[in-house]
Amino acid sequence: MKKNRLLSIVVPAYNEEEALPLFYEQLRDVLDELPDAYEIIFVNDGSSDKTGEIIEGFAAENASVRTVHFSRNFGHQAALSAGLQRAKGDYTISMDGDGQHPPKLIPEMIRLADSGYDIVLTQRIEPEGKSSFKKWSSETFYKILNKVSDTQTLPGGADFRLMNRESLDALIALPEFHRFLRGMVSWIGFRSVILPFEVPERLAGKTKYSLKKMVRLASDAVFSFSMLPLYIGLSAGALFFVLALIEAIYVLSFWISGRSSSLAPGWSSLMFMMLIIGAILMIIMGFIGVYVGYIFQEVKHRPVYICRTAPSEKKSSEASEASDD
16 A cells, blocks of 8 residues: 655656666666655756667656656756756655665665654765775865855765755755755755765766866855855955055165165066966956856846657647547
């Protein structure tokens, strides 16, 4: 007997044709053992391989599967947002389809939510002795972000989480164009608990999260949740103002003591100071420019993503028109 409760699973996918069939099999094995009704929302993030065809095959075979297709690749955070906005469940779980977010944790996540937590966060635990650039860069990023931001983000956190209806509605209400969901989930508050897990190997294929995408996500996180870059510029300006004041007092002391003749023309020091001040001004202007750029993109009110009609929807529409004729 199914409980009168719906569980939504949101899975963004980008060029995961090799991993998705294996992941879907693992996910179904777990969900079919649960007493809850469920829906699975696959979001095709503009894949160039057969990902779209594969998830349409899932939908044709299982009425509980829904599909969303982007018109192009809008990114992982946009794909997650699209799925979360369409989720109807009392509990919604977001996870990747490469197998590194193990479906076997879902029952434990539900148990924690049933015990009173609004949000169940997961935290990656890397195997002992394993060292990689991605691990080092992730640890460094979270240390810096939590130092400069008022919103504390879970180090080693993942977009593998459970949210109840109330917390998800609060998250969906946030209108940001530049989206860093881990920070946004932390910002909305609500009672949360952390579930650590060891990251398994990918089921197939290679990671699609390039260094460029990692840097872009880090930039969105820092500039969305911190004003520190502006304060750095202000602090540097204040420091050099103090140094300039000390320099003025030093030069004035030569004039007061009658030793002005010993002051040599300081062309090199003057150029040095001009270069330093110019660099500081450029840094400050650069930071301001980034914030203005973010504001510009927000005020245009462009959508975070654009969807195209799914093949299954086209067939349904054509069948409907034929029956009307």
